[in-house]
Amino acid sequence: MNNKGQMIGRRLLQIAPVIVLATFVVFGLLQLVPGDIAVTLAGENATDARIVQIRQTYGLDQPFLVQYGHWLWNAAHLDLSRSYLSNEPVLDQILHRFPTTLLIVAVALLISLIIGVPLGIVAATRPGSRLDTVVTSFASLGVALPNFWLAMILVATFALTWNIFPATGAVAFGKDPAKALLHAALPAFALAAGGIAEVARQLRSALIEILSSQYVRTLHAKGLSPTAILWKHGLKNVSVTLLTVVGLLINRLLGATVVVEAVFAIPGMGSLIVHAAIHKDFPVVQGVVLAMVVVVICMNLLIDMLYAILDPRVGRT
């Protein structure tokens, strides 16, 4: 247990540079803007005085590293500057919108696991069977499916034609959980299609590998029933793979939700960053990217800790 504590401590130390590098990347986005940002911000027909003023307000006249240090210091104190467009603090906008996005991602993750895991197991225990072929084919389809297109089909079918689900918008979970879930259902399903496919595929291949390994053959030889082998040995070993997949899925769902939110006109992180990117509202763009990457890094850390708990081999060396 002590070793595991050390392992977790080491991981905490390791993510520090990753977070710093991530902030560097987020801030560095500004450096990609062609030409002078102050001129871009001032808009057309701006006077020179106005440009100089903007340059000073946003500290654009300072060297890059000074700007970065300043920005990082503020970010560490939860000050993500203000939107160029609305002058609202960026952090407020993010805190206001992130729960909606996180709810959709969480529901999508849950659906991916609830449907994907049984499919993967069923396919892996009968490799080559017709059922396996069906699962694998659907998984290939799910991976290639543009999820915003699926979202449109879902809207057309379940919202516009059958009126079962609302077509647009979102409700805060704290205000009305049932209504919030009803609004989150279709976007989550649209996101989950790819997730289900990915979970089923990865679980299938990992489980097939375990079930065809030497020690499983020994278990067969000593007369253990296939069910016992699957539950006691196969699934236990595959849980680590599942954790890895969950980690990658969180990253992927957070990205994909941006596009799916647009289909449902959901006021989440997606609409925030898209609007900001189109209108060159860089503090908002940086804030959203930063918030997303921090969530991903924290989830990865959590998953690493779960590894240490689930897998006795981790931390022993």
Next chain:
Amino acid sequence: MMRALLSWMRGNPAAGLSLVFLTALFTLALMAPVIAPYSPTAQDANNTLSDPSLAHLLGTDDLGRDELSRLIHGAPATLYASVLAVTVASILGIPVGLLAGFLGGWVDDAISRVIDTLLSFPAIVLAIGVTGALGIGLTNGMIAVGIVFSPQLARLVRAQTLVVKQELYVDAARCFGASVWRIIPRHIMPNAIQPVIVQVTLLLAVALLAEASLSFLGLGVQPPQPSWGAMLARAYNYMEIAPGQMYPPGIAILLTALAFNTLGEALREALDPTSRRRNMPSMTGIK
């Protein structure tokens, strides 16, 4: 050569079909102006959002433009976008991965940290950020996607280089006094490239979906130029009046991504027949 190809296609009909489909699609893209029945921007104000008919096989859009022609003219933009993104990813990712794997030490440590960091970003979100900074448009958008994909390739190439570097012939080359700049392209690259080819094929599908997403959001192809993602964005606006509009571009995207994926998987098997590795390389997922 031709016979080998045919027998391979017979052994793996799905991959064969994908290859035929993609070849046809590339031909279609090159010949778009000749094949398309109408100009993609020709408007017909008296005939908007019409159902499929003999004159317009897939109907017309909100400005009365022929959907089929726009679909055909959208193919070059879409394929250009995928290829551009993957080219950028390769140009950035492959040399970096080679250097990290070959040089090892602190160079490797530093590069690996950067790769880890970049992979922590949800790809499409970072791509939107980069596009916002570079300026909206198809080329900028796909350069952004390429930058975002490059760490995936770098990580793969690095792992592959670590293996190849141990080979005896690399030692031999070094004993003969070959420099790093000779060993990497002559000995490491050719032997480390196979899984990269597979990954590049799979990335084409992901890039295609990324282009569709960015264009759908209005960050990629700008009107009036047609692209499948942009067509979906228009179809979305008229979903209640003409729900049929969203199917042709969606199906085109789905089939093309499916074909790239199927071909990639088949290449993986063909290039590495002895391997029993079943675990996939990192999920290449952004859509």
